Amino acid sequence: QVQLQQSGPGLVKPSQILSLTCDISGDSVSSNSGAWSWIRQSPSRGLEWLARTYYRSEWHNDYALSLRGRIIITPDTTRNQVSLQLNSVTPEDTAVYYCAGGSGAFNIWGQGTMVTVSS
Amino acid sequence: EVVMTQSPVTLSVSPGERATLSCRASESISVNLAWYQHKPGQTPRLLIYDASTRATGVPARFSGSGSGTEFTLTINSLQSEDVAVYYCQQYYNWLIFGGGTKVEI
Numbered sequence: 001q002v003q004l005q006q007s008g009p010g011l012v013k014p015s016q017i018l019s020l021t022c023d024i025s026g027d028s029v030s031s032n033s034g035a036w037s038w039i040r041q042s043p044s045r046g047l048e049w050l051a052r053t054y055y056r057s058e059w060h061n062d063y064a065l066s067l068r069g070r071i072i073i074t075p076d077t078t079r080n081q082v083s084l085q086l087n088s089v090t091p092e093d094t095a096v097y098y099c100a101g102g103s104g105a106f107n108i109w110g111q112g113t114m115v116t117v118s119s
Numbered sequence: 120e121v122v123m124t125q126s127p128v129t130l131s132v133s134p135g136e137r138a139t140l141s142c143r144a145s146e147s148i149s150v151n152l153a154w155y156q157h158k159p160g161q162t163p164r165l166l167i168y169d170a171s172t173r174a175t176g177v178p179a180r181f182s183g184s185g186s187g188t189e190f191t192l193t194i195n196s197l198q199s200e201d202v203a204v205y206y207c208q209q210y211y212n213w214l215i216f217g218g219g220t221k222v223e224i
Binding site: 037041046047048049052062064065098102104105106107109110111112 | 120151153155157162163164165168169174204206208210213214215216217218219
């Protein structure tokens with residue numbers, strides 16, 4: 001049974017970096033059939049896909065157009081986890097952040113992390 | 120970028136009645152569409168993938184249909200536990216969610 005366990009701070013100051021980690025159990029981050037994404041949910045935007053990483057003989061990273069240049073997703077094969085880094089955050093980035101597994105539809109979700117951007 | 124439009128924004132249904140939710144894609148996405156149920160304080164739950172295939176453990180009262188640009192999620196005999204926001208998501212071209220439909224009783 002695949003499980004995702006998220007960790008990271010719940011409060012980030014404006015202009016600083018939001019960093020979250022997702023530990024994967026029951027599957028491998030470098031599975032040739034898997035893919036791992038970060039998604040966020042806010043009252044104003046609903047669900048918003050942010051980034052994805054997957055391994056198909058080499059690593060591929062995809063990013064939402066609206067966040068490109070500000071976001072980085074990083075797989076860690078040693079720790080079997082996926083990390084998210086979002087730079088230069090503003091209050092607009094306040095949301096519940098989820099990691100999720102699935103190469104198309106997302107059938108596995110982490111527990112969610114409420115991140116508030118405030119000074 | 121494919122735009123996903125869900126309607127209505129809010130749907131009020133009596134218990135035992137049928138709820139019909141729509142999702143429209145701005146261009147054809149074949150059957151690369153999923154539906155999710157999201158209750159407050161909970162993790163989103165995959166209901167349907169490939170437009171019409173129920174995910175493991177999803178009750179048979181949930182069904183999906185459609186292809187191309189028009190899709191429907193039907194909830195037969197709505198129960199109080201079905202109150203939630205429902206999202207469609209396409210995975211044909213990038214990964215895009217619709218804006219959601221709130222189902223209330």
